[in-house]
Each structure stands twice: as structure tokens, then as C-alpha cells.
Amino acid sequence: MVNDLDYIKLSFSELPHFTTSDSWINYKFNEADTSWMIFALEEREGQEPQWRRIHSSYWGSNHCMYGIYKKGAAWEAHMGQRLVRGKKVPVEKYLDFRKLSTTQISGLGVLRPVSSKTICESNQSVLETYHGHHWDKSDWEVVGTDPLGPFRIPLSSRANLAFVTEVDGPCEIFLETPQGDVAVLPSATMDLFTNGGV
Amino acid sequence: MSSEIFYDIKAVRIPANAVNAAEDVYVLCFLQGSSNTYAYNGQRERKWCTPFIGTFDDVMAHQISWLRYTLYWKTYGRSGEVPEHLWLAKIRKALESAEVVVEIIMDDGSMQVGELTFKPYRLCDGMTIRQALCSSMERRAQSNQPGYSDWDVFRITGPGQN
Numbered sequence: 001m002v003n004d005l006d007y008i009k010l011s012f013s014e015l016p017h018f019t020t021s022d023s024w025i026n027y028k029f030n031e032a033d034t035s036w037m038i039f040a041l042e043e044r045e046g047q048e049p050q051w052r053r054i055h056s057s058y059w060g061s062n063h064c065m066y067g068i069y070k071k072g073a074a075w076e077a078h079m080g081q082r083l084v085r086g087k088k089v090p091v092e093k094y095l096d097f098r099k100l101s102t103t104q105i106s107g108l109g110v111l112r113p114v115s116s117k118t119i120c121e122s123n124q125s126v127l128e129t130y131h132g133h134h135w136d137k138s139d140w141e142v143v144g145t146d147p148l149g150p151f152r153i154p155l156s157s158r159a160n161l162a163f164v165t166e167v168d169g170p171c172e173i174f175l176e177t178p179q180g181d182v183a184v185l186p187s188a189t190m191d192l193f194t195n196g197g198v
Numbered sequence: 199m200s201s202e203i204f205y206d207i208k209a210v211r212i213p214a215n216a217v218n219a220a221e222d223v224y225v226l227c228f229l230q231g232s233s234n235t236y237a238y239n240g241q242r243e244r245k246w247c248t249p250f251i252g253t254f255d256d257v258m259a260h261q262i263s264w265l266r267y268t269l270y271w272k273t274y275g276r277s278g279e280v281p282e283h284l285w286l287a288k289i290r291k292a293l294e295s296a297e298v299v300v301e302i303i304m305d306d307g308s309m310q311v312g313e314l315t316f317k318p319y320r321l322c323d324g325m326t327i328r329q330a331l332c333s334s335m336e337r338r339a340q341s342n343q344p345g346y347s348d349w350d351v352f353r354i355t356g357p358g359q360n
Contacts, residue, residue, distance in 0.1 A: 066262045066282075069345025074262050079255070091262065092283040092290070 003043040009100035029158040051175035111175040118149040119169040200234040209296035237360040246354035304328040320350035
């Protein structure tokens with residue numbers, strides 16, 4: 001059973017622009033202007049609450065909301081396995097996230113979006129270079145010894161966001177504190193919800 | 199580029215004991231057509247079809263998984279993209295107001311439920327209605343992709359098609 005304590009819709013449009021010589025890469029970087037992710041502050045039995053991405057604007061990622069038969073947050077809400085502040089709601093009501101106003105990364109306070117990304121073996125070639133663009137991995141962190149990841153990638157640049165959204169492979173995205181804690185007490189982030197809570 | 203336009207949604211409800219199921223089974227029916235396919239009379243093509251057969255929750259699960267597509271709805275001059283919550287509300291309303299099938303008509307090669315006529319075809323050609331339903335549910339139970347659609351089980355005729 002999951003209990004959603006709150007939601008936040010994050011925009012990436014304020015990430016600094018930069019251009020490359022490849023028009024496709026430029027297009028992917030510019031997608032940050034319209035990309036959004038919805039995070040839920042999820043409470044699971046026996047665990048501290050954590051902010052986890054449950055929906056996003058880009059194709060393929062919507063599996064986490066409703067893209068796979070009998071999986072995802074919307075299905076869990078329909079079956080009563082996912083509550084909203086302790087209450088069971090019809091899935092139509094659960095989808096009220098569309099009313100959320102967006103927050104920029106600078107409005108997140110101490111929290112930062114960080115992904116845990118594993119690369120499919122068939123995509124190993126794009127781990128270094130994609131359309132002639134060399135990924136800057138200076139702020140990536142390799143977790144474990146597998147060359148395909150998981151990688152801990154902060155969504156702090158258009159390049160990192162493009163890598164996470166463009167390259168196939170399992171991906172979870174959290175809002176974390178600078179210390180890397182994914183567990184966040186609701187009371188510590190209440191100031192985020194003065195606008196647009198569901 | 200074309201998009202799929204949905205003109206009407208109906209559902210019929212099969213009592214659980216008629217098909218040896220644990221719960222009642224629903225046949226979801228759409229009157230739909232492609233935005234760039236036209237009939238001889240110049241009107242956009244509209245056909246009744248069956249996207250899914252299953253229990254109430256199975257149908258809802260299938261339609262929740264459809265929300266990743268943009269859905270269009272057009273009726274009585276009003277048209278446009280349907281928000282996700284409204285699409286699910288339409289599906290729920292169709293399921294909750296589904297016409298119940300009388301068991302006795304299920305051993306024929308076709309059945310009339312309200313204004314719709316069902317006839318097994320393609321995957322289920324030559325079967326009775328009951329056999330087509332049972333065969334569809336058996337395939338789903340044995341499939342490793344239980345969320346697939348049921349387009350090839352019934353040919354449906356009804357009002358609004360051309």
C-alpha cells in the first residue's frame with residue numbers, strides 16, 4: 001500500500017541553454033523547455049516518505065503513471081492500493097495532477113532531482129557518444145561495478161536530462177537532499193505547497 | 199497524419215456463470231474511425247469494434263494503459279481531445295450502464311444486445327458467442343501480454359456506422 005502525501009510538478013525550463021553542432025542533440029536539449037515531471041511524496045509501510053517520480057511529459061516515461069497494463073500509479077489508485085492522504089479516490093479524481101502548477105528547480109529548496117539510470121545492453125554504444133555529442137559525466141556517480149549502471153545522475157543540466165530521457169533503460173527519479181537522502185519528512189518541505197497542491 | 203476519432207462507447211455485460219468466470223465479463227464497444235479514412239458517401243468511416251473483453255477491472259486497466267495516447271472524441275458537433283480523467287469517466291459510465299446479455303442467446307452464431315449485433319469473426323470465425331468469449335478469455339489467461347486488445351473476436355454492427 002502506498003500513501004501519497006503530496007505532489008509537485010517540476011519544470012526544467014530554467015536549466016541553462018547551450019548548443020552543439022548537431023541539430024538533433026540541440027532539439028533534445030531544447031525539449032527541457034517543455035518537459036515536466038510529477039513527483040509524489042510516497043509513504044510506504046515501514047519506510048520514511050520519499051519523493052519519487054510518478055509521471056513525466058516525455059514518451060516512454062508515462063509507463064510509471066499508466067503505460068503498462070495493470071501497473072503504474074493510476075492503476076494502483078483504481079485498485080485502492082494507492083491512497084491520497086490516506087483516502088481512497090476514484091482514478092478519475094487521482095488524475096487531478098493536471099491541475100498542478102509547475103515549480104522550477106530553484107523553487108525546490110534543499111531538494112534536487114536525481115535519477116538512478118541503468119542502460120540497456122543494446123545502448124552501450126551511446127553511453128560515451130550520441131549523435132557526435134560526448135556526455136559530460138563529471139557529476140555522474142557509478143553505483144556498483146556494472147559498466148551499464150545504475151548511474152546516479154543529477155538532473156542539473158540539459159545534457160543530463162537528455163541522457164536520462166533519450167537513452168533506453170530502467171530509470172527511477174527522486175528528489176533528494178544534498179546529502180543524498182531520499183527520505184524526506186513532509187514537515188520539512190511544507191513550504192513547497194503554498195501553490196497548486198492537489 | 200491521422201488520428202482515431204471515437205464517436206460512441208457502449209458495453210455489454212455477460213453474467214459470470216455463462217462463461218464460467220469468477221466475475222461478470224464486459225465487452226467494451228467503440229464506434230470509431232480514422233480521421234483520414236472516408237466512406238463512399240464522403241463521410242468519415244465509422245465502424246463498431248471491440249477493443250477489449252474482460253472483467254470490470256480488466257477493462258479499466260486496459261483503458262488506463264491507453265491514456266498514453268491522445269484520445270479524440272466527436273459527437274453532435276462537439277469535438278476535441280479528451281482529458282484523461284474524462285475518458286475514464288466515459289468508460290466507467292459505459293460499463294456501469296452496460297446492457298446485460300441473456301444467457302440463452304449465447305449459443306447462437308450471433309447475438310443482438312440492444313442496438314448492437316455481435317458475430318464472431320477472424321480469430322473466432324465459426325464459433326458461437328459463448329465459445330468466442332471463452333476462447334478470448336482463455337487466450338488472455340495464457341498470454342504473457344495480458345493487456346493486448348481484442349479487435350479480432352467480434353464483428354459488430356449497429357447504429358452510426360457507415
